Amino acid sequence: MNGAAPRRPLAVLVFSQVLSGAGLAAGITVGALLAEDMLGSTGLAGVPSALFTAGSALGAVAIGRLSQRWGRRPGLVLGYGAGVLGSLGVVAAAALNSVLLLFPSLLVYGAGTATNLMARYAGAELAPPDRRGRAVSTVLFATTLGAVAGPNLVTVTGDLALTWGVPRLAGPFLLAAAAFGAAAAVLACLLRPEPLPPERRADGPPDDWTASPAGSGPTAGQRRGLAAGTAVMLLTQLVMIALMTMTPVHLRAHGHGTETAGLVIALHVGAMFLPSPLTGRWVDRAGPHRVAVASGVTLLAAGLLAALAPPHSVPGLTVALVLLGVGWNFGLVSGTALVTEALPPARRAASQGLVDVGIALAGATGGMASGPLLATSGFPVLALVCGVLAAAVVPVAVLAARGDGGARCS
Numbered sequence: 001m002n003g004a005a006p007r008r009p010l011a012v013l014v015f016s017q018v019l020s021g022a023g024l025a026a027g028i029t030v031g032a033l034l035a036e037d038m039l040g041s042t043g044l045a046g047v048p049s050a051l052f053t054a055g056s057a058l059g060a061v062a063i064g065r066l067s068q069r070w071g072r073r074p075g076l077v078l079g080y081g082a083g084v085l086g087s088l089g090v091v092a093a094a095a096l097n098s099v100l101l102l103f104p105s106l107l108v109y110g111a112g113t114a115t116n117l118m119a120r121y122a123g124a125e126l127a128p129p130d131r132r133g134r135a136v137s138t139v140l141f142a143t144t145l146g147a148v149a150g151p152n153l154v155t156v157t158g159d160l161a162l163t164w165g166v167p168r169l170a171g172p173f174l175l176a177a178a179a180f181g182a183a184a185a186v187l188a189c190l191l192r193p194e195p196l197p198p199e200r201r202a203d204g205p206p207d208d209w210t211a212s213p214a215g216s217g218p219t220a221g222q223r224r225g226l227a228a229g230t231a232v233m234l235l236t237q238l239v240m241i242a243l244m245t246m247t248p249v250h251l252r253a254h255g256h257g258t259e260t261a262g263l264v265i266a267l268h269v270g271a272m273f274l275p276s277p278l279t280g281r282w283v284d285r286a287g288p289h290r291v292a293v294a295s296g297v298t299l300l301a302a303g304l305l306a307a308l309a310p311p312h313s314v315p316g317l318t319v320a321l322v323l324l325g326v327g328w329n330f331g332l333v334s335g336t337a338l339v340t341e342a343l344p345p346a347r348r349a350a351s352q353g354l355v356d357v358g359i360a361l362a363g364a365t366g367g368m369a370s371g372p373l374l375a376t377s378g379f380p381v382l383a384l385v386c387g388v389l390a391a392a393v394v395p396v397a398v399l400a401a402r403g404d405g406g407a408r409c410s
Contacts, residue, residue, distance in 0.1 A: 010126055010135070012190045013119055014142040016076075020116045020183035021146025021273070022153075023083060023176035030154060031106070032249050032371075033258065034090075034169040038099055048106050050367035055086070055110020057360035062111070063118050064353015072122040072349070073191045076115055080184035083112015087177035091161075094170035109173075112180045114356060116143065120332075121352045124340045130284060133337050137280025140333065144273040146179060154262040169258075222342040228400030229338025230355050232292045234362040235393050236331030239299055239386045242366030242373075243306060243324055244268060247317065249371075250379045254311045264318050271325025279333045288334035289401035295334065296393030298327035303387020307380040320383070331393065338400075 031048035039047070059079055067075035089105025092098075123139035124132045157171030166174075247268075248261035283291050302323035309316030343351050373382045 009191055009193060010123065010138065012186060012192075013123055013126075013139050016183040016186045016191075017116065017119060017139055017142035018145045019179050019186065020080060020083075020112070020119075021143035021179070022149055023087065023179035023183070024113050024116045024143065024146070024269075030169045030172050030248070030258070032245050033252065033261075034094060034167075035102075036249060037167075037169065038094070038097065038102060047103075047368070047371070050364040051103055051106035052086075052110035052113060054360065054364040055107035056114035056117075057110075057357040057364065058107070059111030059114035060118060060353045060356035060360055062353075063115060064350045064356070067118075067349040067353070068347075072125065073187055075349070076119060076122065076191075077184045077188045079111050079115030079118065080180045080187070082108055083115060083180035084177050084184070086110065086112060087173045087180065090173040091166055091170045091177070094167045094173075095165065109176070110360070112176065114360065115180075117332075117359075118353070118356060120336055121340065121349065124336065125348075129341065132340055133280040133283030133288070133333060134277070135280070136336050136340075137276035137278075137283075137333055140273050140329070141276035142273075144270055144276075149266075152262055152266050154258055158258075224400050225338045225342035226355075228292070228396055229288070229335040229342065230358060231396045232295065232331050232338070232393055233335035233355070233359050235390060235396070236295055236299060236328050236335070237359045238362040238366040239303070239390045240272075240324055240328040240366075241363040242370040243303065243383055243386045244321065245367050246370045246374045246379065246382060247321060249374065250311075251314070251317070256314065260314060264314065264321055267318055268321035268325045271322040272328050273325075275326055275329050276333060279329055283334050283337050287401070288337040289397045291330050291334035292338075292397035292400075293394050295327050295330035296390055296397065298323055298330060299390030299393070300387045302327055303383045303385075303390060306383035307387070311379075327390065334397075 031052065035048045059082060063075040063079045065075075066078060086105050086107070086109030089101060090109060093102035093105050120136045120139045123135040126135055153175060154172055157175045158168035159171070161171035161174060162168055244265070247264060248258075251261045251264065252258070279291065302320050305323065306317060306320035309320060339352065339355055340348070370382060373385065
């Protein structure tokens with residue numbers, strides 16, 4: 001495929017991302033607060049984040065395999081459909097005050113969040129190698145509108161939930177069900193042509209990425225690119241989920257309401273996706289390794305600032321969360337470029353799904369560990385630990401760049 005990405009399928013992907021972004025924001029805005037209320041424990045407030053990120057791991061595997069066999073469109077549509085079911089399950093669990101229903105519903109909801117991120121690979125599929133960063137970033141940028149609007153609709157959706165006899169904190173999940181459903185409908189009806197046509201899919205087992213279409217294994221450079229890109233995205237996801245998940249809990253513990261938490265998270269989510277066009281161009285021009293280094297440095301700064309911010313300082317914490325979002329964006333776009341370049345087209349979709357499994361499990365680890373660490377050591381210690389972990393991205397990217405002779409992803 002030569003030239004710029006085809007406009008129609010890319011425009012459809014962009015529109016679906018705008019819709020699904022609102023669904024993505026539901027869990028991260030009120031998930032921890034809902035669990036804290038239902039479970040009666042701050043130490044368990046990270047469970048929802050861990051569950052829907054673990055669910056996104058399962059969703060990534062399924063979407064990758066379905067996309068490899070049937071195409072990107074069916075994989076994404078079914079993933080968003082699972083997100084609808086999970087969102088409605090969370091609403092039902094809150095209405096019935098059923099923890100037994102809440103946990104599996106959060107797992108299924110995670111499939112919707114996995115689909116939202118997996119769509120970036122479809123964008124990369126539509127572009128030539130020297131424009132992949134921009135194609136990925138265009139799809140990610142589209143998430144901004146819905147993802148920023150979602151947290152700011154906490155009060156509105158909460159009021160709507162109350163009128164239907166559902167707890168207020170379940171309101172954003174009503175929005176998620178509608179958003180994921182609309183995204184699935186748009187992709188099913190309008191995504192033509194298929195981003196991954198039959199001639200580019202594998203004839204063999206979909207999870208065997210080590211075999212190229214000609215039967216030869218990956219080069220050493222491809223292995224380094226895959227390992228480095230995966231490691232960058234794993235570390236940035238773990239740090240981002242851990243710190244972001246506990247921020248609403250920390251704010252409420254110091255007297256701030258859900259509206260304040262929603263605003264902080266909205267700005268954070270905006271920072272996760274809004275810089276994408278610039279990040280994509282930076283990756284295409286300077287190479288993904290340099291952008292990955294910037295990711296580690298930015299996330300370290302976010303952790304230090306969050307640790308040093310006074311407990312009652314909403315502006316200080318907001319700046320830290322914005323930096324957290326920007327650092328995550330740098331890591332995701334650069335890591336996606338590294339991974340996509342390292343994988344042969346005939347094994348790409350399934351292998352990308354496996355990479356996103358690792359990303360989801362890293363997020364689940366961050367979500368599970370963040371609650372106990374906050375309960376036992378406090379928010380500053382949690383933020384400091386996150387910053388130190390993020391700093392590990394820098395040597396990973398530097399070593400990978402030296403191994404490739406400083407080569408750019410093009």
